[in-house]
Amino acid sequence: MSRFAHVLKQAGDQLRVPEPTRSRILLEMAADLEDSYRHYLAQGLDEDEAMRRAEEAFATSDEAVRHLSRIHGRGIGSAADRLFLQIGTVWSKLLMVVLLGFEILLAVRVLSDRWFFVHPSPFLWPVAALALAAFLFTIWKLVQIFSRPAADVRRLRTGLGLPLFFAGASLAVAGLGFLYHLQRFFRLNYEGAPETLFMNFAGWMISISSLMTVGLLTAILAGMVWFVLAGLVARCETRRADSLLQAGA
Amino acid sequence: MHPSADPPTVDIQSLSRSCNRLLILATLSSGPHHGYQLALELEERSGGAFRFQHGTLYPILHKLESEGLIRGDWDEESGRRRRKSYRLTAAGRQHLEAQEVGWRVFFERFFHVLGGGKP
Numbered sequence: 001m002s003r004f005a006h007v008l009k010q011a012g013d014q015l016r017v018p019e020p021t022r023s024r025i026l027l028e029m030a031a032d033l034e035d036s037y038r039h040y041l042a043q044g045l046d047e048d049e050a051m052r053r054a055e056e057a058f059a060t061s062d063e064a065v066r067h068l069s070r071i072h073g074r075g076i077g078s079a080a081d082r083l084f085l086q087i088g089t090v091w092s093k094l095l096m097v098v099l100l101g102f103e104i105l106l107a108v109r110v111l112s113d114r115w116f117f118v119h120p121s122p123f124l125w126p127v128a129a130l131a132l133a134a135f136l137f138t139i140w141k142l143v144q145i146f147s148r149p150a151a152d153v154r155r156l157r158t159g160l161g162l163p164l165f166f167a168g169a170s171l172a173v174a175g176l177g178f179l180y181h182l183q184r185f186f187r188l189n190y191e192g193a194p195e196t197l198f199m200n201f202a203g204w205m206i207s208i209s210s211l212m213t214v215g216l217l218t219a220i221l222a223g224m225v226w227f228v229l230a231g232l233v234a235r236c237e238t239r240r241a242d243s244l245l246q247a248g249a
Numbered sequence: 250m251h252p253s254a255d256p257p258t259v260d261i262q263s264l265s266r267s268c269n270r271l272l273i274l275a276t277l278s279s280g281p282h283h284g285y286q287l288a289l290e291l292e293e294r295s296g297g298a299f300r301f302q303h304g305t306l307y308p309i310l311h312k313l314e315s316e317g318l319i320r321g322d323w324d325e326e327s328g329r330r331r332r333k334s335y336r337l338t339a340a341g342r343q344h345l346e347a348q349e350v351g352w353r354v355f356f357e358r359f360f361h362v363l364g365g366g367k368p
Contacts, residue, residue, distance in 0.1 A: 011304075025307065028321075031332040032285040032303060039289070057288075058303045067308030071315055155323050 004033045007055050014065045017072040020234035024157075025068065027240060033058055100224055107217050116210040119203050123177025124211050127170045131218040134166040138225050145232050156233045163226035167219040174215025181208050269309050271352065272299060274337060274345040277319060281336040284310060310335060318344050 008026050015022050033054055040050035110116055117124075137159070144156060185204040189197055276282060276291050287310075288301045313319045318341035321333050337345070 025311075028284065028307070028333045029304075032283065035283065035285040035332065036303065039285070064302075064305045064308050068311060071308060071311050158323060 003037070003051065004030065004055065004058075007033065007058060011065075016065075016069040020237040021072045023234075023237040023240065025072075027237065029058065096224070096228060100221075100228075103217065103221050103224065107221065110210075110213055110217060115206065116213070119207040119210075121177050121181060121207045121211040123173055123180065124214060126173045127177075127211065127215045127218055130166045130170045130173070131214070131221070134163055134218065134222040134225060137162050137166070138229070141229050145229070145236060156236055160226070160230060160233060163222040163229065167222035167226070170215045170218040170222065174212050174219075177211045177215075178208055181211075266309075267348075269301075270313060271345070271348050273306075273309055273313065274318065274341055274348070277335055277337040278342065278345060281334045283332045283334050285332075287335065313341070317341075 008030055011029060012022060012026050015025060017025070036054040036057055037050050040053045041047065045053065141156075141160070181204055185200060188200055272291055272295075273287065276287055276294065282290060284306055285303060288303050288306055291299050291301060310319065310321070314321050314335070317338055319335045320338050321335045323333050
């Protein structure tokens with residue numbers, strides 16, 4: 001609840017940007033308005049005068065609103081924001097659950113198959129470490145989203161891009177491992193006897209297929225985790241901004 | 250300053266916008282600032298000459314952020330109060346340095362014209 005709810009509502013009505021960007025802008029304004037108000041109070045003004053001065057300083061001009069709408073109303077970021085909010089529909093929720101369930105089943109199947117780890121690639125361990133880091137991050141973020149009070153909403157976006165980093169890094173490590181093993185395989189067979197070719201090839205295929213499978217699974221899961229978390233955070237931001245606005249309605 | 254020097258990078262058509270962007274980047278070069286703090290410091294540094302309506306500050310900050318010249322993060326300063334803090338990125342610092350040179354040339358030419366264009 002904000003003492004400046006009416007100002008925020010007015011600014012929110014003028015902004016022509018998609019959620020949750022609109023909510024993020026309003027949250028930023030709410031924090032700055034509060035700072036400004038406290039500054040005027042510290043200068044010795046009474047509460048009413050401090051509020052009036054803070055509101056005056058934050059009056060958004062039509063031109064400023066148009067600029068903000070232009071900046072946030074288009075582009076990939078805006079499209080992603082619109083997409084996140086689609087998670088709220090029943091069908092998209094169902095689709096996400098099915099896809100995540102399928103991914104998790106596949107991951108369990110891979111991890112429980114001993115053939116995947118007969119000739120483990122040394123590159124498999126960094127990928128596994130990235131998968132573990134993505135898992136721990138997800139738990140931490142989910143705890144943050146569901147257990148913290150509404151006032152902490154602004155912090156939720158911190159580090160939200162990390163799952164994408166984990167996804168990219170696991171793909172990069174797996175790709176690098178593939179090239180390394182490919183080079184090693186050809187080098188061995190270039191110098192080695194022809195009768196060992198099949199055995200070398202089979203060993204190489206086992207190493208490389210397990211590495212690529214685990215790398216891809218990690219990347220896809222981390223990507224999906226990012227999408228779900230971003231959607232949840234967007235939802236929290238929207239709820240927080242709505243509560244700020246409703247307070248002044 | 251000789252008129253045959255490299256042309257300034259300042260676009261005279263959007264002088265005010267360019268000026269505001271540079272003022273914000275220059276203020277952020279001294280360290281991270283919140284939106285409100287930024288407006289206060291700008292006013293203070295300029296001896297009250299540059300006053301920003303805080304509402305008009307957001308489009309500039311968000312544009313600079315979308316261009317990767319500054320980065321905004323939510324941080325905690327005292328107790329439970331959290332605010333969005335902006336800091337200059339490496340690209341922003343480079344941009345600022347390049348713009349400073351352009352503005353110096355611009356003002357040298359400006360005063361050259363005011364002085365009647367005499368060498």
